[in-house]
Amino acid sequence: MKASELFFPTLREVPAEAEVVSHQLLLRAGFIRKASGGVYSYLPLAQRVLKKIMQIVREEMDRAGGQELMLPIIQPRELWEKTGRWDVYGDEMFRLQDRHKRYFALGPTHEEIITTLVNADVHSYRGLPLMLYQIQNKYRDEIRPRFGLMRGREFIMKDAYSFDVDYQGLDMSYQKMFEAYHQIFQRMELKYRVVEADSGAIGGSSSHEYMVLADSGEAEVVYCEQCSYAANVEKAECSCQEAVPGQTDALPLEKKHTPGQKTVEDVAAFFQRPTSQVIKTLLCLADGQPVVALLRGDRELNVVKFQNLLGCLDLVMADEKAAYELFGAGFGSLGPIGLDIPIYGDLEIQAMSAANCGANQDDYHYINVCPGRDFQVRQWNDLRNAVAGDPCPHCQNPLQLVRGIEVGHIFKLGDKYSRDLDASFLDQNGQSQIMVMGCYGIGISRTMAAAVEQNRDEQGIIWPLPLAPYQVIVIPVNSKKEDQMDLARSIYEQLLAKGIEVILDDRDERAGVKFKDADLIGIPLRITVGPKALQENKVEVKKRWEKDINMMGMEEVLNLIGELWG
Ligand SMILES: [Zn+2]
Structure with missing residues (x-):
């Protein structure tokens, strides 16, 4: 295919409508139009x-x-x-x-x-x-x-x-x-x-x-x-990790004044403890009924797991107004102690000792909280999203x-x-x-x-070899020079005769523009035909995914193509 005849309207600018890279590149490289x-x-x-x-x-x-x-x-x-x-x-x-x-x-x-x-x-x-x-x-x-x-x-x-x-x-x-x-x-x-x-x-x-x-x-x-x-x-599935050591459950529960400490990070910093020692209390509405999920401060609630456990059709986070009605406190100070609504605890909470949680009173938190001693839950379950480092549920090896x-x-x-x-x-x-x-x-x-999305760089797409729209692009550096064009054309025809999918960039454009387009559309092999090619009977060959340029005779080029697509 000659580039002068190929319908591939490339764009220099990144289209404003495109949010993800594949969308941007496929538009810019002239693959798709909305x-x-x-x-x-x-x-x-x-x-x-x-x-x-x-x-x-x-x-x-x-x-x-x-x-x-x-x-x-x-x-x-x-x-x-x-x-x-x-x-x-x-x-x-x-x-x-x-x-x-x-x-x-x-x-x-x-x-x-x-x-x-x-x-x-x-x-x-x-x-x-x-x-x-x-x-x-x-x-x-x-x-x-x-x-x-x-x-x-x-x-x-x-x-x-x-x-x-x-x-x-x-x-x-x-x-x-x-x-x-x-x-x-x-x-x-x-x-x-x-x-x-x-x-x-x-x-x-x-x-x-x-x-x-x-x-x-x-x-x-x-x-x-x-x-x-x-x-x-x-x-x-998240298996339960071992209890965090270093604290004993003998210390008595204590309520502390924590003015202005609202987030998990605030509270952890205030008591100089890791966020993993804070119990996060999340108020949800399951088909309109209030329920509470407890998670470690550094974990995310897995809504699907929680919903499956509850067997409800609809599960949403409650707003802060509901928190004041049910707990008498805002989001920053919620906790499970003395609470009269169904509580579900993540497995990791069960293993905690001497934790921190809200006291259901604005600007107050408990320390030395022991699950089981200081509050009960309806059920302990796996409620969180898995994270890197969690033990593999099959072999305990840390997950990536x-x-x-x-x-x-x-x-x-x-x-x-x-x-x-x-x-x-x-x-x-x-x-x-x-x-x-x-x-x-x-x-x-x-x-x-x-x-x-997987195969690209700043210049454009790098197609995996089996998916590339064409295998090779032949670029004469100066299309106005008859001898360069003749050689490029002859290489193009040799490749065509071998059944190789090839583009000849015969457009009357500067070499820089042609190189940019070739990189943008992601053709795996670029063969450049310049003055050197004529003198030495060798062409410049560049793989799209490598920086180096190699000088090769035609036989070598054909061997390379055979190796790559063999
Ligand atoms: Zn494993």
Whole structure:
């Protein structure tokens, strides 16, 4: 492809609308353009990257026994009513009406459609197992579409669905997908981790998320270097650490005047103790009813864990007015002692001795607080977010923390959808049974953005080799010089003849502009053809991810390409 003909409108300025790096770079490098909030056009360079991602996904899905099909985007309301999701999806679902006033959804996902499809045509165990997948646009009417391709309203997904005769079959299908996903992200040369997405709820259900590691990722992941444990911070189980030594529980409880000391940090500094010795008292409303969570001063409440424990639909932090009504004190001076509402304590609190907490009187705090002696709780539980250094729940090794972007998610659905949609079959004994399902997603457009978040520098994108839109860019330093152009053209044609994806930057631009664009769009190999090339029969070769420039003859260049993409 000649750069003079390639449609890649690069921008010098960082677009104001773009909050995250991948969004900025994909706009600047001429890969995407916004059509409306959360809806993007993919320009030719992006389309090439997306096709490479899809190709890898297709090959691995097929290898794992998947069959590709294509389901409709427009889905009738009746199907969604059968699973109750027409209502549950709420405002996130794009809905439309046809001329007969019938309602449809723009598919946010495809469980209803595919389960109905399979149910209509598979009646016997002989038709199972089945693994079906598609690559298609999905729609979600996000309240605030953000972060470019990370959270769009229209996005490209690969979604696969497995149908099995029983849970043992599901386990096998799931395992195949689990391995196929590893193959996929390894082949894309992305640094990633697979994390446990739930802690094994009833019925042996399980799910895993595949996270591309990037400092800018919105999810925090803890992982163990000793064993394979990794989990989302919100979901990671925290085992109780040992009691903090150095204090005995013999000291009597004492109330101290602490004028103006409101935050955990204030109180810790006032008593010259670490924040880990302060009990943080959080007032929440669970379905409108007040409850208290106790955490160490240096910990964060994990709302999901607390909500699961309480089994409530709605959990919010109460405001300070409620604190005055219930405790007779403001946020800075709350504590569990003498309190008449349900108290739930994090496991770490149980192990504390001689702690500090609020005295439910403004400007007063207790010292020498001993949980169990000075106050009781309804239940001790794991209520906090995991942090780096926590012991691994499997092997006790200290956990590490990284940030990541979720690009894949695999689920054991069980019979959730097959029951609602009555997807049954006759088993070997002629008995009617419900199919057991799994579903397996990969965000295709999101993977492109995540690849950029992970692989970039100040100059632009550094595409992983398997995803780069082109492998090589040939840049004549001065396009006006016939001899340079001739040599560049001949190199370009040699590469084309070898089936290498190559751009010839034949534009009438200064060399500096061409180098900048090549770096911005992230082409892995840059071949520069200058006066030296003509004299020595060697060209300058630069790898996008390295600073050095090497002089090479054409044979060497071809060998290098062979090594990199071999
Ligand atoms: Zn471990």
